[in-house]
Amino acid sequence: MCSRFCWRQFHSGCIRAQEAQQKLINNPQSLKLTNPIPNSYPSKKELSRKHKPSKNEFETTTGSDIVKLNMAITTHMRNGQCESALRVFNSMPSRSTVSYNAMISGYLLNGKFDLAREMFDKMPHRDFFSWNVMLSGYVRNKNLTAARALFEKMPKRDIVSWNAMLSGYAQNGFVDEAREIFEKMPFKNAISWNGLLAAYVHNGRIDDARRLFESKLDWDIVSWNCLMGGFLRRKRLADARRLFDKIPVKDEVSWNTMITGYAQNGELEEAQRLFEESPSRDVFTWTAMVSGFVQNGMLDKARSIFDRMPEKNSISWNAMIAGYVQCKMLDMANELFEAMPCRNISSWNTMITGYSQSGEVARARNLFDRMPLRDSISWSAMIAGYVQNGYSEEAVHLSVEMRRDGEKLNRSSFTCALTACANIAALELGKQLHGWLVKSGYQTGCFVGNALLAMYCKCGSIDEAHDAFQELSDKDLISWNTMIYGYARHGLVGVLSACGHTGLVDKGTEYFYSMSQEYGITAKSVHYTCMVDLLGRAGRLDEAQNLMRNMPFEPDAATWGAVLGASRIHGNTELGEKAAEIIFKMEPDNSGMYILLSNLYAASGRWPDVSKMRLKMRDKGVKKVPGYSWLEVQTKIHTFTVGDCFHPEKDKIYAFLEEMYMKMKHEGYLSSIKMVLHDVEEEEKEQMLKYHSEKLAVAYGVLSVPTGRPIRVIKNLRVCEDCHNAIKYISKITGRLIILRDNNRFHHFKEGSCSCGDYW
């Protein structure tokens, strides 16, 4: 409702500007009247030069002068030029109440709420217009408390004031309050009756609307159209049609509403029949048909109507463009977009969404950057585009920028930004978003609430996830699933994998069997994989293979991956090779597995095989996913790669690591060189190890995260053995809690040991 209403404001301004422009083209003489510019006003001097007026005549000239300038203010305001309007206002030798009213109304039209109020407060004399303009301004901004306060303060109310208050309640879902105003009104007109009718219609109380409609006979055409539209929105086509047929004198809107209703409900034949039958067709009628065909996926039909349209506005163009976007025909959409004479924000937004949904984020961003004006939808479309295409960091940055730019985050951008935080485990940013969310009043909605839950779950804050879950007022299926999934990761699968990681094989086996026997949960592939992993890590490779043979389904690549991992730990090259071969067949592009096998060869010193593996990867075009780590410091994300030389504080970080190595060696640390896969000199190997991304990130964390707060580092791959060992030492020497999330689990390093018990 909100964006729709604001949009209409924008749109009507846009149309008016277009109309003014068209008038100018057709009739340049109309320039003075429709679009006066400040310089063209006749000055007092000029006026007196033309004819010497008598005192009376001079006063009348001044009066009409004020009227002209008032009109100039309105024109500037309608074109969105508040400053030009203010210049006119300030240059006026004397002003009438209308001058002030026009300024207030203009400011409100352009969303400059404080300026409007300032003008209202300082004007010397207020008439009905002043109060009503201000009142409807509050209503339009959905500030009903302020609207009601102003309404109560009014020295006198007329029918417009009562109606404005009534529609304010009606449009914002306060049907009972609207009804109360309606009943208190000392006088009512058609607008008041329609106001209440619309309150019912727009808040889903269609049967109340029908009863109201039946309680009185002399409804005007707007009321008929309104009730008919209500039936159509609830897909009650027959009721709508009965009403349509009974309308005493139909107007164009009646036809358009009925045609749109048929078109949007897939009854295109009936829509077309009425379209042919209707006495006159305007741009609405044509656009309704275009969007009807678009919504039913009939692009060619839509296009042929579109091409036949005698007159198009931006809405018609946008409908057609949106059609192509929905069908992923981006080239066609772009062709129209480029050809469009009057693009508005929506045209840009549609294209941005289109490119994002087709994975072309760069093109979407290019459009976003080129936009002359953005609204909250532009921002959220771009943020969603980033998240959906895996650019979580960019999404988070953009949502911060959005706020900085003065645009309030809407539900959609909150949802996307929280999802992005979840993906990169940016807990601090996520918490900050949570704070903004509470302030914005969106916290109870399901979509946002679920995203918040998922964020806390994936950042490893299961307690905060639980709190967020408790606070969620309407929990839907997704909320429950998210929470169960959260517990599962820290609980069910978590229990199994924790057993694997701490070597409690028998306990794990017990849980595995009790799952189905006591709790009736059918073990899925993930559970089997956990069990294979569990047995494999413990060196019980035969049992692991036995379990795989007895699985009720074929083992997948992940299960074989567990075998390969276990083979590496226990140096079983033969089994590792077998597992790798199967995995390569299932997932030829899985670079992780190539690396794992390559590691296996390296660990047993089979360097020629390592080289062969590398060549094979190159031939197959498999790229090694580069390892990187990141952490959040004061809501900024810092990313590191091995031997990183781009970070602005790299000198400090390297110096710190050198110092740390001295202390670590003193404490007994030895680097595990066998983990470096290349066949290079020992010393060089050690150098590479020293600057792995996770070490750099941890070092930066120690330097920049305030003492007493945990250092949270995330790595996209599994943490390497040497880093794991080194971080234990670092936690001991610095006395810091270091929490590392790698792509498998959370590691809590504290006082020289890790929560995984060195199994991972």
Add this chain to the structure above:
DNA sequence: TTAGGGTTAG
């Protein structure tokens, strides 16, 4: 010259 209700697009 300035204020209140209905229909079409993202």
